[in-house]
Amino acid sequence: MRKLILISMFAVIALGVDAQHVFEKGSIMFNAGTGLPHSNGFVPTINFSGEVGAIPTGTVGLVSFGGLTEFQFADNGIDIYPKFYIGGRAAWHLHAFQSDEFDAYGGVGFGISIAGKGYGSIPEPDVFVGGRWMFSPGMGLFAELGYTGLSSAKFGISFGL
Template sequence: MKKDIRFLVVISFLLLSFSQFSVSAQVRKGDFLLSPNLGLGYYYAGSGLAVTLGVNGEYAFTDEISGGGYIAYTRWTTDYGYQGNNYDYSYNFIDFGARASYHFAKLLRVSNKKFDPYAGAFLGFVTSSYSHDGNGVVGYDDNYGSDLRPGIFAGARYFFQPNIGVFGEVSIGLTPISGGVTFKF
């Protein structure tokens, strides 16, 4: 966990170091941000491939604080071989909940009005399903079930048009790295 937090801090500082300093606000009070995204990896996933499709929606309560919700679908697949038996495991996770962000542009006096660095936290719920295929007997059940899911994230957006941009995030608690498009309304 300490390594994950240090990783988020380093990424946040790297994102901020690419900006120039002077006063501006990239997200304005009243903006609504809709961000479909693709993530790689997953909080619960061990080996194998985990791909997440999600969408975040946030309303800017002030120039610095936004909040809203998220929903994400993750499919994690892996194969396992043991004593001549091969198994393909598949997990499906659905995550949904609330998230809040603090936008650092004004605090850090970022002059590039297209650049929006932010960080925040989320609290949600996850549910999962499990299936397998193989040529042997599998005595394994879905041990993930359903649970509350807290987490933190850091990211940055770059608006190449006034209302359309791209973003990248790192997080602890959902998908370690994700990115996508942001639409500002």
């Protein structure tokens, strides 16, 4: 009987303990990386992004808001010119699995691409899926795929506060 009570107490405590996710409400993350250009680029892009966890969506996830900026040298066959992207984005972080190391997310955003040498600027969508592996509480690696600013794929280092 005593063993049954101990096992029952352990089960109740174990089921009641919630593993913390990588990205929670109030979390702040920054990414710094490089990417594969999707148009007119001949040099990998350099990108920086940041986000803050804002709206919990129950037990299944969390919505974050942030921004992205990218730089690359572009080539249109006539000129080589600098190209910048800056924009806002929102992501939904999946909390379907309990992990304090892995973060899966997807999102959308909108920004503006500004080309140097008088080539003007155009609005650009930002649609992406990504993942983050935190190998320590404040540092990890990230990767994203999609149409994001100036790149179709990006990867680099994540920093958490």
